[in-house]
Amino acid sequence: MGEKIISKINLEDEQDIYVKRGMVRAEFDFWVGIVMDKFYEGLQNKQFIGTKCSKCGKVFLPPRNRCADCFAKAEEFVELPQTGVVKNFTVSNYNVTERRVRKAKEPNMVGLIQIDGADTAMVVPIINTNPDDLKEGMKVKVVWAKNIKGHPNDIAGFEPVGGG
Amino acid sequence: MAHKVQPAIISCGFCEHASKRSDVNMAELVNEAVEDCIKKANIDWKDIDAVINGNMPAFEGANMPELWMGDHMAAKNKPMLRVTTGGTTGGSVTIAGYYSVASGLYDMVLAIGFEQQSCGDTTVGLASVGLGEFTIFSDLGYTIERMRSNMGGGAAIGIASYQAMNYMRRSRATEEDLARVVVQNRRNAAKNWWTHLKMPSITIEDVLDTPYISYPLRFGMVCPASDGACAMLITTEEKAKQIADIPVYINGVASYSNESAILGIDCAGAGQVDPCEQLGAMKSAEVAYGQAGISFPNKEIDYAEVYSPFPNQELMWVERVGLFEENKAPEAYQNGVTALNGELPVNCSGGVNSTNAIGASAMERPAEAALQIMGKAGNQVPKTVHTALGHGWGGSINLITHVVMSDEPQRKWR
Numbered sequence: 001m002g003e004k005i006i007s008k009i010n011l012e013d014e015q016d017i018y019v020k021r022g023m024v025r026a027e028f029d030f031w032v033g034i035v036m037d038k039f040y041e042g043l044q045n046k047q048f049i050g051t052k053c054s055k056c057g058k059v060f061l062p063p064r065n066r067c068a069d070c071f072a073k074a075e076e077f078v079e080l081p082q083t084g085v086v087k088n089f090t091v092s093n094y095n096v097t098e099r100r101v102r103k104a105k106e107p108n109m110v111g112l113i114q115i116d117g118a119d120t121a122m123v124v125p126i127i128n129t130n131p132d133d134l135k136e137g138m139k140v141k142v143v144w145a146k147n148i149k150g151h152p153n154d155i156a157g158f159e160p161v162g163g164g
Numbered sequence: 165m166a167h168k169v170q171p172a173i174i175s176c177g178f179c180e181h182a183s184k185r186s187d188v189n190m191a192e193l194v195n196e197a198v199e200d201c202i203k204k205a206n207i208d209w210k211d212i213d214a215v216i217n218g219n220m221p222a223f224e225g226a227n228m229p230e231l232w233m234g235d236h237m238a239a240k241n242k243p244m245l246r247v248t249t250g251g252t253t254g255g256s257v258t259i260a261g262y263y264s265v266a267s268g269l270y271d272m273v274l275a276i277g278f279e280q281q282s283c284g285d286t287t288v289g290l291a292s293v294g295l296g297e298f299t300i301f302s303d304l305g306y307t308i309e310r311m312r313s314n315m316g317g318g319a320a321i322g323i324a325s326y327q328a329m330n331y332m333r334r335s336r337a338t339e340e341d342l343a344r345v346v347v348q349n350r351r352n353a354a355k356n357w358w359t360h361l362k363m364p365s366i367t368i369e370d371v372l373d374t375p376y377i378s379y380p381l382r383f384g385m386v387c388p389a390s391d392g393a394c395a396m397l398i399t400t401e402e403k404a405k406q407i408a409d410i411p412v413y414i415n416g417v418a419s420y421s422n423e424s425a426i427l428g429i430d431c432a433g434a435g436q437v438d439p440c441e442q443l444g445a446m447k448s449a450e451v452a453y454g455q456a457g458i459s460f461p462n463k464e465i466d467y468a469e470v471y472s473p474f475p476n477q478e479l480m481w482v483e484r485v486g487l488f489e490e491n492k493a494p495e496a497y498q499n500g501v502t503a504l505n506g507e508l509p510v511n512c513s514g515g516v517n518s519t520n521a522i523g524a525s526a527m528e529r530p531a532e533a534a535l536q537i538m539g540k541a542g543n544q545v546p547k548t549v550h551t552a553l554g555h556g557w558g559g560s561i562n563l564i565t566h567v568v569m570s571d572e573p574q575r576k577w578r
Contacts, residue, residue, distance in 0.1 A: 026288040028225030031280070033189040066195050068235035071209040 035065045038077060044150040048080040048142075050118055061118040083141045083161065084115040091131045107131050113140060113158055127157035167266035170573045172404035172411040174397050176531035177201025178358040181392035181519045184282040190224060191233035194278045197393035197524075198238055201274070204540075205397050205407060212397075213270040215239035216260045218246055218253040219278050219523030223289035237276055251471070251558020252419070253277055254394065254527025255565025258554070259417045261398040262567075271400050277527035278393035286389060320473065321386065323439060325378040328476035330440040332380065335491035337479060339380055343371035344497050345475035346385050346517060352504065353514025356542035360390040360519040380476075385517075387473035392521030394528045401573055412534040416455030416568035418448035440476075442484045444564045445557075449485040452566035457575045458551065461486040465568075466549040467509050467536045469529035471557040473516045482510055485555060485566070509545045512536070522558075530554025530567040537571050 032040070035051065039062050042049035050061035055072035059080070067074045089111035095104040109126040111134075126134065127143060140158035148154050177200030179185075185193055194217075202209055215237050217230050230237070230246050237244075249256040254277035261275035331337060347366050354364035374384035404411035422444040449461070458464045468487055472478035479493040487508060488496055496502055502510040511517075513532040516525045533552035535541040550572070556565035 026225070026285045028284050030225075030283055031184075031186045031189050033192050034187050035192070036189065065192055066236055068240060071235075071238055071240075 033065075035063050035075075039063050040150040040152075042079075043152075043154040044148055046082075046144050046148065046154075048082070048115055048118075050078050050080050050115075052076045052078050058119045059117055060120050061115050062120075062122065078117075080115045080117050083139065084113045084118075084158065086111045086126065086134070086136060086138045086140055086158075087114050087121050088112040088136060089126060089134050091134070109134060111140075111158065124155055125157035126159070128159035133160070167574065169266055169268045170401040170413055171262050171265035171398050172401055172408075172413045172573075173530075173534040173569065174399055174404050174408040174411055175201050175205035176397075176535055177204060177395040178528070178531075179393050180358050181360040181390045181521055183360065183388060183390060185280060185391035186282070190226065190229055190278070190280045190283065191236040193280055193391060194233055194276060194393045194395075195236040197278070197395040198236070198274070198276060201395035201397055202238065207272075207397075207407060209238040211272055212238055212242065212274045213272045214243040214245070214264060215274045215276065216245045216247060216257050216264065217276040217278070218248045218257045220250060220253060220289060221248050222284070223286055223522065224280050224284040226283070238274060243270075248523070249419075249558060249563060249565075251522055252526045252556040252563045252565045253523045253558070254525055255471075255530070255554070255556030255558075255567065256419060256526070258396060258398075258527055258530050258567055259419060259565060261396065262414050262417050265398050265400060271403060273398045275396045275398060275527065276393065277395075277524040279521040279523035279525075280391045281389045281521065282391050321378050321381060324474040324477065325381050327439045327480065328380050328474065330438050331476050331480050334440065335479070335494060337476070337494040339372060339382075340368055341479065341494040341497065342380065342385055342475040343368040343382075344494075345472075345478050346371050348497065348503060349472075349475075349478075349511055349515045349517040352512050352543050353518035356513050358392070358519075358542065359514040360388050360392070361514070362518075381474055385475050387517050387520040390519050390521040392519065392524050394521075394524040394531055396527060396531050396534075408538070410538045410571055412537045412569045412571065413573045414567060414569050415457070415574045416452035417566060418451040418455070419563065419565040420444040420448040420451075421563040422447075440480050442480065442564075444562055445481065445484040445555075446486075448564045448566045452568045453486070455574070456551075456568040456570065458568065461553075462488065462508075465508065465551055465553050466547070467512075467533055467545060467552040468555070469511055469513065469515070469533045469553065470555045471516050471526055471529055472511070473520055473525075475517060477557070478511065478515065478517070481555060481557070485553065487553075504543065505546055509536075509547075512543045512545055513541065514543070526556030526558060526565060529556055530569065533567075534569055537569065 050059050051063035051074040052059050053067035053074040055070045092108045111126045112121045114121040139161040143156045145156040177197045179196035247256045247260045257275045261273045264270045264273045350363035350366050353359035354362040371384040374382045470481040482493050533554040536549045551570045554567040
């Protein structure tokens with residue numbers, strides 16, 4: 001083929017094809033679909049929008065169009081209150097950014113929060129309290145972010161009702 | 165090989181395919197096909213014993229998607245298995261469903277193939293498939309820059325263009341012959357409800373008017389990238405008779421993988437230099453027909469669905485799987501033998517050339533073939549179909565799946 005064929009053994013003195021590095025850019029999207037779009041639209045109006053199963057009446061938040069238990073359609077949208085209950089929680093002392101992990105100044109509290117009237121729970125930050133006061137079953141209410149743009153970060157976190 | 169329990173297909177479901185199904189997320193997309201399938205079978209979702217699913221790994225940037233959409237697959241608290249074999253995923257999922265029922269382990273199995281290609285970067289996914297090719301290029305001493313400039317000869321279109329060149333040299337097929345296949349497929353797709361590229365009035369001139377992507381394949385000849393899903397219910401003979409009007413019995417399955425010289429790892433393929441030779445397809449066809457008791461496939465097969473993203477492959481596959489004599493397929497297409505009302509209709513669903521949701525494509529072939537036997541296909545052939553073939557192709561260029569089905573169970577006297 002008119003080209004010098006480089007074998008693996010002679011690579012050192014020839015062009016080293018194995019250590020050349022190139023960047024491959026891979027972009028991935030994720031369609032949220034009509035149902036989750038309604039949820040984000042709700043956040044924009046400071047509302048929680050869930051769906052209700054047409055058969056067993058279970059309420060899903062975040063919404064889904066199919067009941068997990070009875071495989072029936074769950075396409076009725078319902079508005080849910082701004083308060084909920086801590087079902088479970090954890091405390092982390094580290095901050096994770098894109099580049100590094102470092103010790104946080106204040107511990108991060110994350111909880112599995114079930115909005116009143118919903119049968120499912122969401123993982124969201126718990127704020128304006130301290131880890132010692134956290135307990136399962138405590139009442140919380142939502143704190144909205146300053147800039148609302150229809151994004152998961154619109155929920156700044158949940159704080160205890162009545163200051164804990 | 166005779167099976168212990170006779171498996172039968174009772175229902176096939178699809179969701180609508182398009183280039184961007186942004187109205188649903190991946191789980192909801194799959195759910196549409198599952199619901200369609202269960203509804204058409206008229207059974208309760210609780211009657212399903214096990215679920216087998218698969219899609220192309222890494223195409224949507226989501227690994228193991230079955231773990232977060234189990235409920236959408238009607239798989240809550242049921243055994244679930246994932247099978248992925250690249251382009252043949254759907255075919256392998258169908259065969260895994262067949263094995264589950266034939267072995268007597270499960271009575272009713274739901275098989276699902278899906279792909280939401282608009283979510284991801286297909287080229288990145290294909291790079292993992294093209295590993296063999298990268299290895300070869302490195303072994304030949306190509307630099308990464310030269311490799312990149314040679315990528316026109318890589319990925320699916322590259323493989324297909326080598327195949328097309330070899331096939332055209334062997335059979336003296338012309339570009340018009342390739343365009344004729346495309347026209348037949350896209351016109352068929354226009355009559356089928358779930359397909360992607362519906363072109364009811366496309367002509368050969370229209371296809372030949374588009375620019376080359378990689379000679380001899382033109383833009384108008386290449387399959388689209390689709391979002392879609394397909395589901396299939398496989399059950400035992402006894403249950404199938406109770407549920408379906410016309411159960412479709414799976415009588416023969418085979419999957420073969422043969423290395424080619426172009427894509428064997430480290431150039432160490434089986435020395436099959438000609439990519440249109442396809443010994444794997446010939447061997448798997450022979451084995452599947454043998455199981456089904458078919459001696460003369462060109463006479464006994466009434467309908468065929470072959471996996472042909474590129475038109476030259478359709479001509480090649482119908483010959484390699486024994487439906488036509490070697491190099492005779494272009495003539496058959498010219499004479500309308502493979503048309504909707506022809507003697508041996510091929511790809512009346514529109515084929516992969518019109519709709520390609522990769523993880524679903526190889527399942528849509530046996531599914532559409534089964535629907536033709538049931539008489540429920542979107543683009544139903546006028547003649548009665550007794551025996552049909554669903555074929556899948558993928559891996560690199562080498563993995564083949566075959567499913568031979570009939571309206572009669574496997575002959576017991578064999």
